[in-house]
Amino acid sequence: MGLQSEVYFLSSLAKSAKSICIFLQHPSLRDAINKNNWRTQAMAKVAIIGAGFAGHTAAMYLGDAIGKEHEITVIHKFDYFGFVPSWVWLGIDAVKPEETVFKLKPIYDRFNVNFVQGKVTSVHPDENYVVVDQANGGGETSVE
Numbered sequence: 001m002g003l004q005s006e007v008y009f010l011s012s013l014a015k016s017a018k019s020i021c022i023f024l025q026h027p028s029l030r031d032a033i034n035k036n037n038w039r040t041q042a043m044a045k046v047a048i049i050g051a052g053f054a055g056h057t058a059a060m061y062l063g064d065a066i067g068k069e070h071e072i073t074v075i076h077k078f079d080y081f082g083f084v085p086s087w088v089w090l091g092i093d094a095v096k097p098e099e100t101v102f103k104l105k106p107i108y109d110r111f112n113v114n115f116v117q118g119k120v121t122s123v124h125p126d127e128n129y130v131v132v133d134q135a136n137g138g139g140e141t142s143v144e
Contacts, residue, residue: 044070045144047130049120051076051104063111073114073143075132079104116143 046062048055051074059074066072086100105115118134118141129142 046072047143048074051081056081059113060111063113068112073116074108075116075120075143077119079117
């Protein structure tokens with residue numbers, strides 16, 4: 001009956017990251033990655049909410065591991081990642097603000113990860129999609 005999905009919730013190990021990743025994926029994707037035979041599996045769609053430490057790391061590892069045969073999308077309210085641990089050095093001019101942040105989309109493009117800037121307004125795990133209010137007046141869209 002087509003692509004059956006399961007929902008996996010991963011929360012950040014670092015409590016300050018405040019990221020929750022929601023994976024909408026084919027049930028056998030984890031096993032396929034572990035056995036390094038993911039290329040033979042049906043296409044999976046993975047939606048990661050939040051590009052804090054946990055979400056960003058999950059996106060890069062998955063994008064690198066499963067490549068273009070599967071679809072990974074990160075949804076984040078900002079178009080950049082801020083390396084918060086370095087912000088303590090801003091007050092004494094040890095680093096410049098622009099040295100502690102970077103744009104997300106160019107990084108994700110290199111790892112075969114789609115990026116949607118916006119705020120998730122609702123999660124529908126039974127139907128395998130989330131609703132996103134896109135930034136900059138882009139309107140509402142759904143991500144599977």
